[in-house]
Amino acid sequence: MRKTMAIATTPLVSLALPEKGAARLATQLLLAIVGTLLLTLSAKTRVLLGPVDISMQTLAVFLISAAFGMRLGVATLLLYMAEGAIGLPVFQGTPEKGIGIAYMLGSTGGYLFGFVVMAAIVGWAADRGWDRHPVKLFNAILVAEIVMMAMGFAWLALLIGPEKSWQFGVAPFIVGDLIKVGLAASLVPAVWSLLKRS
Numbered sequence: 001m002r003k004t005m006a007i008a009t010t011p012l013v014s015l016a017l018p019e020k021g022a023a024r025l026a027t028q029l030l031l032a033i034v035g036t037l038l039l040t041l042s043a044k045t046r047v048l049l050g051p052v053d054i055s056m057q058t059l060a061v062f063l064i065s066a067a068f069g070m071r072l073g074v075a076t077l078l079l080y081m082a083e084g085a086i087g088l089p090v091f092q093g094t095p096e097k098g099i100g101i102a103y104m105l106g107s108t109g110g111y112l113f114g115f116v117v118m119a120a121i122v123g124w125a126a127d128r129g130w131d132r133h134p135v136k137l138f139n140a141i142l143v144a145e146i147v148m149m150a151m152g153f154a155w156l157a158l159l160i161g162p163e164k165s166w167q168f169g170v171a172p173f174i175v176g177d178l179i180k181v182g183l184a185a186s187l188v189p190a191v192w193s194l195l196k197r198s
């Protein structure tokens, strides 16, 4: 019965969560920690370009927030930001380009804060069942990506000007990030389809 209700109204993670109490909280904490490890791994899976590199972080944020929903998705991203703020080398260019708050206010700061907003938008959509439908999920992730890129662009533009910000902070990522949007929008509904069949 619980499994049926979860499939009808809640994100993927609810299938693995105890219904209430300390066990639920402990499982959520564990998932958030695992989420930050995945985000770190995705940040280090990168192609060096310049002030901003290609990495798998956007795909990781899409998948985590679509699977976790808004509350746990945003909590995971905030934990990731807190880990970075205290100096752990969890971001793309840490520790070689700096650490902690100083790094977070550097060239990639806008994207980092954008990830939190992105998780809120994708998680919100997953909480409404959009994660079962590739087109609906694609639209939600695309909006989230555009908002995050706008934040990344705006912050970088303050540091190096709008032209260079577009040249180094947006243009090189358009195709790759669109592929990641499509990948996440296909993968999560595919998992739901498999679960419904089993």
Ligand SMILES: O=C(O)CCCC[C@@H]1SC[C@@H]2NC(=O)N[C@@H]21
Pocket: 043, 052, 053, 054, 055, 056, 057, 058, 090, 091, 092, 093, 108, 109, 111, 112, 152, 173, 176, 177
């Ligand atoms: O310092 C960080 O850890 C954040 C890096 C942000 C990289 C941005 S996210 C959007 C765009 N797509 C990529 O693959 N890289 C940039």
